[in-house]
Amino acid sequence: MSAATDKASTAVAAVPRKAPGLLRRLPTSRVAMVGLALILVWVVLALLAPFLPLDPPNKQDLMALANPLPSAKHWLGTDFKGRDILSRLIWGARTVLTVAPAAALCAYVVGCPLGLAAGYFGGWVDTVISRASDIILSFPIIILYVILIANIGPSVLNIVLAVTLTAAPGIARIVRGLTIEQRHLDYVAAAQLRRESALWIMFVELLPNCRGPLITDFCLRVGYTIITIGILGFLGLGLPPPDPDWGTMVKEGTAMISVRPHMSLFPAMAIVSLILGFNLLADGVRELSLRE
Amino acid sequence: MAGDALLTLDRVRVDYHSALGVVTALPDLSLTIRRGESYGIVGESGCGKSTLLMAILGYLGATGRVSRGRIDFDGIDVGTASREALARIRGRGISIVYQDPNAALNPTLTIGRQLVEVPMLHEGLDEAAARQKARRILSDVHLPDPDAVMARYPHQLSGGQKQRVVIAMALLANPKLLLLDEPTTGLDVTVEAAVLDLVNELREKYGTTLLYISHNLGVIAKVCDRVGVMYLGELVEEAPVRELFAHPRHPYTRRLLACVPRLDTDKHETSFLPIPGQPPALAARPPGCPFGPRCAGFEERCAAGPVPAEAAGDGHAVRCLRWREVDGFDAGANEAVRPAPVQPETVLEARDLSKVYALGNAFFGMGATRQLVANEDLTFDASKGEILAIVGESGSGKSTFARVLAGLQDASGGKLMVLGQDLSRLPAQRRTLEQLAAVQMVFQNPDATLNPSHTAGFSIGRALRKFGIAKSSRDVETQVHELFDMVRLSPELAHQKPGRLSGGQKQRVAIARAFAGDPALLVADEPVSALDVSVQAAIVNLLLQIQARKASTIVFISHDLALVRHLADRVVVMYLGRVMEMGPVKSIFAPPYHPYTEALLAAVPVPDPSVRQKHLRLQGEPPSPIDVPKGCRFAGRCPRRIGPECDATPPPLRDAGGGHFIECHIPIEDLRNAAPVLGPEG
Numbered sequence: 001m002s003a004a005t006d007k008a009s010t011a012v013a014a015v016p017r018k019a020p021g022l023l024r025r026l027p028t029s030r031v032a033m034v035g036l037a038l039i040l041v042w043v044v045l046a047l048l049a050p051f052l053p054l055d056p057p058n059k060q061d062l063m064a065l066a067n068p069l070p071s072a073k074h075w076l077g078t079d080f081k082g083r084d085i086l087s088r089l090i091w092g093a094r095t096v097l098t099v100a101p102a103a104a105l106c107a108y109v110v111g112c113p114l115g116l117a118a119g120y121f122g123g124w125v126d127t128v129i130s131r132a133s134d135i136i137l138s139f140p141i142i143i144l145y146v147i148l149i150a151n152i153g154p155s156v157l158n159i160v161l162a163v164t165l166t167a168a169p170g171i172a173r174i175v176r177g178l179t180i181e182q183r184h185l186d187y188v189a190a191a192q193l194r195r196e197s198a199l200w201i202m203f204v205e206l207l208p209n210c211r212g213p214l215i216t217d218f219c220l221r222v223g224y225t226i227i228t229i230g231i232l233g234f235l236g237l238g239l240p241p242p243d244p245d246w247g248t249m250v251k252e253g254t255a256m257i258s259v260r261p262h263m264s265l266f267p268a269m270a271i272v273s274l275i276l277g278f279n280l281l282a283d284g285v286r287e288l289s290l291r292e
Numbered sequence: 293m294a295g296d297a298l299l300t301l302d303r304v305r306v307d308y309h310s311a312l313g314v315v316t317a318l319p320d321l322s323l324t325i326r327r328g329e330s331y332g333i334v335g336e337s338g339c340g341k342s343t344l345l346m347a348i349l350g351y352l353g354a355t356g357r358v359s360r361g362r363i364d365f366d367g368i369d370v371g372t373a374s375r376e377a378l379a380r381i382r383g384r385g386i387s388i389v390y391q392d393p394n395a396a397l398n399p400t401l402t403i404g405r406q407l408v409e410v411p412m413l414h415e416g417l418d419e420a421a422a423r424q425k426a427r428r429i430l431s432d433v434h435l436p437d438p439d440a441v442m443a444r445y446p447h448q449l450s451g452g453q454k455q456r457v458v459i460a461m462a463l464l465a466n467p468k469l470l471l472l473d474e475p476t477t478g479l480d481v482t483v484e485a486a487v488l489d490l491v492n493e494l495r496e497k498y499g500t501t502l503l504y505i506s507h508n509l510g511v512i513a514k515v516c517d518r519v520g521v522m523y524l525g526e527l528v529e530e531a532p533v534r535e536l537f538a539h540p541r542h543p544y545t546r547r548l549l550a551c552v553p554r555l556d557t558d559k560h561e562t563s564f565l566p567i568p569g570q571p572p573a574l575a576a577r578p579p580g581c582p583f584g585p586r587c588a589g590f591e592e593r594c595a596a597g598p599v600p601a602e603a604a605g606d607g608h609a610v611r612c613l614r615w616r617e618v619d620g621f622d623a624g625a626n627e628a629v630r631p632a633p634v635q636p637e638t639v640l641e642a643r644d645l646s647k648v649y650a651l652g653n654a655f656f657g658m659g660a661t662r663q664l665v666a667n668e669d670l671t672f673d674a675s676k677g678e679i680l681a682i683v684g685e686s687g688s689g690k691s692t693f694a695r696v697l698a699g700l701q702d703a704s705g706g707k708l709m710v711l712g713q714d715l716s717r718l719p720a721q722r723r724t725l726e727q728l729a730a731v732q733m734v735f736q737n738p739d740a741t742l743n744p745s746h747t748a749g750f751s752i753g754r755a756l757r758k759f760g761i762a763k764s765s766r767d768v769e770t771q772v773h774e775l776f777d778m779v780r781l782s783p784e785l786a787h788q789k790p791g792r793l794s795g796g797q798k799q800r801v802a803i804a805r806a807f808a809g810d811p812a813l814l815v816a817d818e819p820v821s822a823l824d825v826s827v828q829a830a831i832v833n834l835l836l837q838i839q840a841r842k843a844s845t846i847v848f849i850s851h852d853l854a855l856v857r858h859l860a861d862r863v864v865v866m867y868l869g870r871v872m873e874m875g876p877v878k879s880i881f882a883p884p885y886h887p888y889t890e891a892l893l894a895a896v897p898v899p900d901p902s903v904r905q906k907h908l909r910l911q912g913e914p915p916s917p918i919d920v921p922k923g924c925r926f927a928g929r930c931p932r933r934i935g936p937e938c939d940a941t942p943p944p945l946r947d948a949g950g951g952h953f954i955e956c957h958i959p960i961e962d963l964r965n966a967a968p969v970l971g972p973e974g
Binding site for chain 2: 028185186187189190191192193194195196204205208209211
């Protein structure tokens with residue numbers, strides 16, 4: 001009895017545990033595990049890139065120019081400059097796997113407070129935030145990217161900025177809806193009756209209860225961001241050459257697609273597999289949170 | 293006898309299969325319902341009532357299965373019946389009326405469309421004949437103007453009307469057996485009474501056999517001939533309705549009856565006798581008698597094996613090894629908790645308090661703005677240590693008053709003095725910490741009262757810090773534990789998320805939170821209406837004990853007149869935002885009555901079939917609080933309406949003596965002559 005009380009004594013006023021039950025139950029969802037496996041394969045390959053017996057991604061094998069098809073030396077073949085496709089994919093994964101989650105995270109950092117404020121305060125705060133979001137969301141998103149990146153130039157930072165600007169309104173809208181659902185619940189009233197500040201109510205009482213849908217949305221959004229980065233690369237607005245970028249690789253291969261389809265096919269498959277991974281993970285998380 | 297059985301369940305066992313294993317919902321259930329009988333099943337949530345219904349319909353879903361025994365309906369074995377035979381049974385043999393009429397009606401189709409398809413599908417009638425039949429049944433369920441109703445969509449009807457439509461739909465199939473699954477649970481008491489009248493009337497007219505499922509013993513007493521009491525999937529007692537209420541033999545039945553508030557006793561005479569502990573999870577079913585671990589008369593042999601049903605009288609069966617000695621170990625009544633003495637000091641004073649919502653397009657400021665009057669001219673007060681109950685049906689404005697009082701909304705006019713300070717225009721964020729701590733609230737819905745993301749003790753700890761009662765983490769810790777002790781919860785639960793707490797436990801935490809700042813005034817907005825009756829009894833006892841110790845004033849908002857009779861010192865009856873009647877609790881429950889109070893009392897389902905209750909029903913449902921009538925609010929539905937002055941002029945406040953006031957045009961002497969609503973039979 002006393003042992004139990006002692007053990008628990010630190011927890012009463014402390015911040016609640018960070019790990020949500022949702023993530024601990026993840027292994028029970030097969031869909032989520034398949035998705036996670038796909039993502040982890042790429043994460044492990046990206047982490048191990050410097051230690052793998054690969055050609056450097058920018059090294060040209062002039063011998064392979066004559067025969068770029070997959071071979072024992074180049075498992076996935078070489079591209080139009082004789083560079084090893086497998087090596088470029090694995091090194092390229094490092095960029096995708098840092099830029100996409102970072103961009104999605106930035107979008108959340110901007111979108112969540114906006115959505116909480118719009119949902120909790122309502123009135124003109126809601127009107128201003130929601131209408132501003134609508135304006136951004138009403139642009140065709142690809143054109144918006146092209147205009148932004150063409151003007152501020154392609155770099156990792158600018159891609160993150162562009163994704164933040166375009167994704168934050170969507171996130172704000174989701175958070176706003178979840179906040180409105182909860183705003184009139186009794187535990188919020190109870191917090192008001194002990195005069196908690198609006199910031200406290202928004203971030204401590206409301207935001208944690210949005211986590212189920214938000215985790216799902218985050219996974220999906222990382223997937224969309226990978227598509228975005230791919231499209232930007234394909235349009236020639238990707239990361240500056242010669243560093244490997246999956247979208248750029250697809251585009252470079254298109255010139256020879258009828259004779260050497262593998263040059264576009266393998267990078268495209270890489271993009272698809274990673275997006276699939278994130279989407280399956282999102283499905284699994286959604287299924288788990290519904291089962292709750 | 294067996295020949296006229298319509299439905300027979302013979303040693304039925306129902307299991308649910310899930311990823312976590314097999315859970316037995318009904319271990320071994322036998323039941324016979326005769327033709328023309330009205331059979332009631334009563335039990336608390338999770339006792340297997342719904343599983344039983346689904347098993348009878350052969351509709352247990354993908355995970356449920358009847359793994360043993362036989363369910364025989366009118367000579368057909370439901371368990372082995374083909375898909376077609378089942379469809380035929382569900383269409384023409386058995387109909388069901390669910391609890392929530394909103395879920396039973398399709399919101400995108402007109403009522404007529406939904407009714408007509410029943411006879412077209414099951415009887416092969418053409419549309420004109422089906423329409424004819426639907427019209428006839430709608431007038432049987434007393435819906436005025438059936439053609440107009442058939443042209444409407446579900447959202448255009450009130451809750452009571454929708455439930456009538458659902459009953460009509462069930463009857464359209466000419467069922468032999470009508471299953472009713474808590475059909476009046478979401479309805480106001482006056483509407484409930486009218487629906488129960490309808491059920492009784494239709495039963496006589498069509499001779500339909502009824503299986504009525506409810507947690508409400510009063511409702512069961514009104515409509516059933518025979519009653520079975522369920523606990524943890526077992527039928528622990530079965531008897532004719534009068535026999536059961538007069539001589540309950542099973543300890544669970546007795547405790548259940550002892551937990552139901554009655555209209556003839558109050559807190560000064562008795563207190564509820566709650567059932568200790570909680571019902572175990574289905575997966576952790578105790579061996580032998582399911583009630584054993586919570587029973588005062590538990591002996592080792594009770595857990596030895598299944599308890600057989602024994603006859604305890606004519607048609608009375610009980611599954612208890614010690615039913616003959618039950619009077620010895622299960623005391624029928626409990627001693628009263630000594631209630632808090634009411635002290636002369638006034639804590640709360642409402643003077644002409646109003647709350648009006650302006651509706652319409654305020655943005656452009658054009659057109660006449662309509663007004664929703666939620667509270668009008670509320671004038672009453674409450675003293676230290678007093679429990680002031682505010683009763684009324686939905687839409688009476690009682691919750692609005694609670695929210696204004698707590699500071700979640702501000703008033704539009706009048707004064708609201710708490711401890712001498714006017715709080716009417718001070719919402720919570722503008723009140724001082726002392727003012728906030730002085731008025732705290734317990735909410736209705738146990739599932740929304742605690743934040744699911746934080747531990748049960750979290751919000752109590754925050755309140756203690758905010759009100760400056762505890763500074764260090766250590767102080768917070770000790771005081772949270774003290775508060776948990778006060779509400780009889782193990783302090784370890786403070787570190788659990790609300791998801792692992794039962795409804796009653798959550799409400800206890802909410803009470804502890806409200807008492808964290810040692811409030812002078814506690815606002816309790818229907819704090820027990822979402823709980824099972826045995827849990828409700830325990831929470832009410834707890835509230836009375838704490839109140840007695842702290843001498844706090846409680847404003848208790850409720851729709852349950854019997855509960856109010858038990859715990860209140862004074863009662864305010866509200867209708868459409870206005871006070872109709874107020875006075876000491878005993879004066880409210882005896883003549884002179886306000887006609888509305890009289891009708892409420894006549895509608896209360898009394899858990900005692902031997903009590904005679906005056907038959908008095910209100911017509912229609914409460915009118916909209918938008919653009920309310922000029923005269924008496926209640927005039928439109930009043931059974932004692934005396935003339936045009938009721939509609940035209942606001943009624944005077946009449947003094948019935950002893951602090952008892954009635955707002956009515958009828959002179960007090962005439963009201964005094966009314967016969968009491970409740971009385972002994974004979």
